[in-house]
Amino acid sequence: MNILGIETSCDETAAAVVQDGCKVLSSIVYTQIPLHKPYGGVVPEIASRAHIEKINEVVTTAIKEANVKLDAIAVTYGPGLSPALIVGLNAAKGLAASLGIDLIAINHLEAHLHTPFLDTDLDPRNYEPMLGLVVSGGHTNWVDMPRYGEYHTIGQTLDDAAGEAFDKAAKLLALGYPGGPVIDKIAREWGRHDLIPFPKGRPREGVSALAGLSASLCVSFSGLKTALLRYVEKNGGAESLIAQAETPRIVASYQEAVIGALEDRTLEALKRRNYKALVVGGGVSLNSRLREVLGDMASCKKIPLLLAKPKYCGDNGAMIAALAYWRRNISGADAMKIDVAPSLEVG
Ligand code: KG4
Ligand code: ZN
Numbered sequence: 001m002n003i004l005g006i007e008t009s010c011d012e013t014a015a016a017v018v019q020d021g022c023k024v025l026s027s028i029v030y031t032q033i034p035l036h037k038p039y040g041g042v043v044p045e046i047a048s049r050a051h052i053e054k055i056n057e058v059v060t061t062a063i064k065e066a067n068v069k070l071d072a073i074a075v076t077y078g079p080g081l082s083p084a085l086i087v088g089l090n091a092a093k094g095l096a097a098s099l100g101i102d103l104i105a106i107n108h109l110e111a112h113l114h115t116p117f118l119d120t121d122l123d124p125r126n127y128e129p130m131l132g133l134v135v136s137g138g139h140t141n142w143v144d145m146p147r148y149g150e151y152h153t154i155g156q157t158l159d160d161a162a163g164e165a166f167d168k169a170a171k172l173l174a175l176g177y178p179g180g181p182v183i184d185k186i187a188r189e190w191g192r193h194d195l196i197p198f199p200k201g202r203p204r205e206g207v208s209a210l211a212g213l214s215a216s217l218c219v220s221f222s223g224l225k226t227a228l229l230r231y232v233e234k235n236g237g238a239e240s241l242i243a244q245a246e247t248p249r250i251v252a253s254y255q256e257a258v259i260g261a262l263e264d265r266t267l268e269a270l271k272r273r274n275y276k277a278l279v280v281g282g283g284v285s286l287n288s289r290l291r292e293v294l295g296d297m298a299s300c301k302k303i304p305l306l307l308a309k310p311k312y313c314g315d316n317g318a319m320i321a322a323l324a325y326w327r328r329n330i331s332g333a334d335a336m337k338i339d340v341a342p343s344l345e346v347g
Contacts, residue, residue: 002068004095005321006059008088009080009108010138011035011042013054016317017066021325024119026065027311027318030054033178040171042137048083055091062317072102072331074324078344079138080108085340093336105330105338109134109346110151111319112281113143114326115308118318124148124326127277127306131269134346135262135290136282137163137178142217142269143346145279149327151347154272155217155265158203162258162284165221169228169254173247174238183251184287190252196231198253199223201261216268219261228254255289263293270301279306283314 002025007014016027032050036042063070075092078085089105096103113132117124124130125148132143132151140162142155160168163180170179175186203220211218231250232238241247270278278298284290285307298305312318324331330338 001071001325002066003104003321003324004059004063004070004073005106005317005319005324006073006075006088006092007108007315007317007320008051008055008084009076009078010084010315011047012315013051013058014315014317015059015062016321017062017068017070018118018318018321018325019068021322022117022120024318025068026062027316028058028062028065029314029316030058037177040177041167042081044081044083047081048087051084051087055087059091059095070099070101072096072104072324073099074104074106074320076108076111076320077105077330077338078108078341080340080342082340082342085342089338089340096336102331103335104324104328105335106320106323107344107346108315108320109139109141109344110327111323112136113145113151113279114323115281115312115319116279116306118312118322119309122306127279127304129273129275130277130279131266131273131275133262133266133278133280134282135162135280135284137161137167139282140219140262141346142265144273153213153346155213155219155269156211158207158211158218158220160221160225162219162221162262163282165225165258166255166284168225169251172229172232172238173251174242175247175251180284180287183255184289186248187252187255188288190248192252192256194249195256196250196253198227198257200257200264202264217265219265221258221261224254224257255287259287259289259293262290263297266294267297270297275301275303277304277306281308281313281319286310286313
């Protein structure tokens with residue numbers, strides 16, 4: 001079965017054709033990062049216009065490269081930026097109607113959790129129950145998956161996502177956008193000596209209770225962000241810190257606090273159940289320190305750590321097409337009527 005997957009939830013216009021839920025026949029990703037760079041973050045109006053400009057080319061190229069007859073079209077309907085999601089959803093509806101094939105609406109976060117299985121012969125059903133971790137620019141969620149396709153959020157961020165915490169710190173330290181890759185590189189070069197003890201992002205029990213979740217499985221990065229802001233202000237501002245070559249130490253300390261928070265909550269989540277695998281997806285899963293920490297944790301627990309290939313960590317159409325094969329939760333006439341769901345949650 002050949003499924004075309006379309007993804008436009010944020011700042012990547014992406015399309016891919018995937019065969020039988022795992023073999024990626026084509027995957028085209030047009031990234032808008034250069035367009036958003038001057039603003040230090042994604043500007044929804046710019047994202048929407050760029051998706052409109054690129055969607056036809058990206059989808060046509062993915063179909064041409066795969067060179068197979070399509071059986072269905074899958075598309076992200078949420079979560080994400082409303083004006084961006086609309087572009088992909090409308091393109092997918094139009095194409096499905098004109099080709100007379102099924103449309104399948106997919107949850108972007110659940111698709112991130114499928115990425116470790118792309119281009120492999122692993123069957124996700126062999127790893128039940130799994131613990132999923134989505135770490136991206138917009139989300140940080142710990143997800144209990146008792147069976148493949150069944151998702152329960154057991155922990156999450158109560159404010160900024162992990163990627164957002166990196167992007168905002170990089171902006172504050174005048175390191176450019178996106179912040180994750182540059183922070184990862186600088187922190188790796190500095191190492192883990194002489195670190196500033198920034199707060200580790202543990203929320204108060206009362207606050208997490210509002211979200212119906214235990215504080216021990218939630219993170220809050222707003223205190224850490226404020227601590228960084230105060231530190232930068234107290235030490236003369238970003239330019240002065242760069243001039244004094246103080247930035248690498250701050251960056252390494254900040255990354256350690258973010259990764260430490262993710263490590264701590266993941267360890268806590270793994271204690272809750274006899275998980276058979278730890279499955280991780282999203283752009284922040286490219287972080288070298290996070291990969292190291294989670295790898296150590298999984299080997300300690302004697303379970304596999306399933307990470308996506310780097311090309312599937314960020315947003316892409318292949319994860320949308322692949323998940324649609326495994327989980328056709330909204331398809332056919334229902335999918336043709338569906339609207340975008342910018343605040344869609346896991347499960
Ligand atoms: O999954 P993604 O491509 O888009 C969303 O769905 O949000 O994730 C983008 C996020 C950005 O915040 C970016 O800074 C972060 O992933 N990121 C990283 C690294 N590479 C990308 N964060 C930490 N370390 C990295 N190496
Ligand atoms: Zn994403």
